[in-house]
Amino acid sequence: MDSDRDWYDWHRPYADEGSPLTRRLRLVQRHIADWLDERPDRSLWVVSMCAGQGRDLLEVLAGRPDAGRVRARLIEYDPRNVEVARREIGAGNLTGLTVLHADAGDLTSYSGAVPADLVVMAGVLGNISDADVRATITALPQLCAPDATVIWTRTRRAPDLTPAVRAWLADAGFVEQAFHAPEDVPFSVGVHRFRGRPQPLAEAGQLFRFRT
Ligand SMILES: C[S@@+](CC[C@H](N)C(=O)[O-])C[C@H]1O[C@@H](n2cnc3c(N)ncnc32)[C@H](O)[C@@H]1O
Numbered sequence: 001m002d003s004d005r006d007w008y009d010w011h012r013p014y015a016d017e018g019s020p021l022t023r024r025l026r027l028v029q030r031h032i033a034d035w036l037d038e039r040p041d042r043s044l045w046v047v048s049m050c051a052g053q054g055r056d057l058l059e060v061l062a063g064r065p066d067a068g069r070v071r072a073r074l075i076e077y078d079p080r081n082v083e084v085a086r087r088e089i090g091a092g093n094l095t096g097l098t099v100l101h102a103d104a105g106d107l108t109s110y111s112g113a114v115p116a117d118l119v120v121m122a123g124v125l126g127n128i129s130d131a132d133v134r135a136t137i138t139a140l141p142q143l144c145a146p147d148a149t150v151i152w153t154r155t156r157r158a159p160d161l162t163p164a165v166r167a168w169l170a171d172a173g174f175v176e177q178a179f180h181a182p183e184d185v186p187f188s189v190g191v192h193r194f195r196g197r198p199q200p201l202a203e204a205g206q207l208f209r210f211r212t
Contacts, residue, residue, distance in 0.1 A: 008080040011053050020185040024153060027180050027189045028056045028122050031151050035118055036064065046072035047116040047143060049104040050124045050210070054085035057120060062092040071096035073113035075104040077210075105132075107142070107205040115145035115198050121152040124208075130161060132208035137168040142201045144194040150174065155186045162188050172196065 013019035036044070048057055051074035061067040074097065076082050082101045089097045102109040104124070119140065125133050133154075140150060150169070154162050166176060173196020180189040 007052065007078040011055075011081070014055060020187055023182070023185065024122075024187045024189060025056060028120070028151055028153065029060050031149075031178065031189070031191050032057060032060045032118070032120070033064075035149050035151075036060070036066070036070070039117070040066075041069075043069050043071070044117045045113065045115070045145070046070060046118045046120065047110060047113050048072065048074045048120040048122075050122075050127075051076045051081075051085060051099070051104075051120070052078075052123065053081045054088060054099065056122055058085065058088045058092065058094065058097075061094055061097075062088075067092070067094055068096065070094075072098070073110075074099045075102055075109050077101070077103060105206055105208040105210065107139070107202055107207060110143055110201060114143045114201055115148065116143055117145050117148050119143050119148060119150045121150065123153060125152060125154040125161070125165060127211050128208040129211070130164070133161060133165060134168050136207045137165065137172050139205070139207050140169075140172055140174070141194070141196055141199040144198055146194070146198060148194040149177070150190075150192045150194065152190045152192070154188055154190070156181060156188050157186045162190070166190065 013021040054074045074085055082099050085099045154165055156162055169192050173194060174192035175195050177193050178191040
């Protein structure tokens, strides 16, 4: 799982409000905020796969008086990103959130944190093989509570896998709520709602291996 990419430096374009990465982040955050607004007064569970520094969820919750009703597990492999996310959680007093320093491809990393009401897969599907994308989508019913939402991102650089991603999500019991594919940038952001039957979490298994 060692990678040539520096996943701490990968976050630097977030410092530029106009960067494509920040534009993507703002879309993801808008959908997280909408998701919260549509479920007032409920306790909610979130899982973030390969969470990085956790900016999507943490920045949304930092600005909300109802952050206390959210419990979340952020799963991240790079210890520097884990440290940043934990620091932000402490600074925001987001007591329901934890960061697990672990392999998000390993199903055991989700034990005790699922079924989740929101699964965030930002920056995951473009960094794993097509077969692993399909396997991860097929396994989502093990991570999702009834009516859960999945927010995902994926580059549309050729060959564009997003038509297949959307078809595999439909096959796995998801209905599309939104799909953003801005013309001037390669990223896309999708939002899907789970209408299928949740499945118990397998005791062991590998969803994906990050590309090195
Ligand atoms: C493209 S970045 C996305 C970060 C974050 N989700 C975002 O959108 O800002 C991918 C992240 O996955 C992390 N990562 C790589 N392999 C991983 C693994 N097997 N399990 C958990 N995290 C992993 C990297 O350290 C990096 O922070």
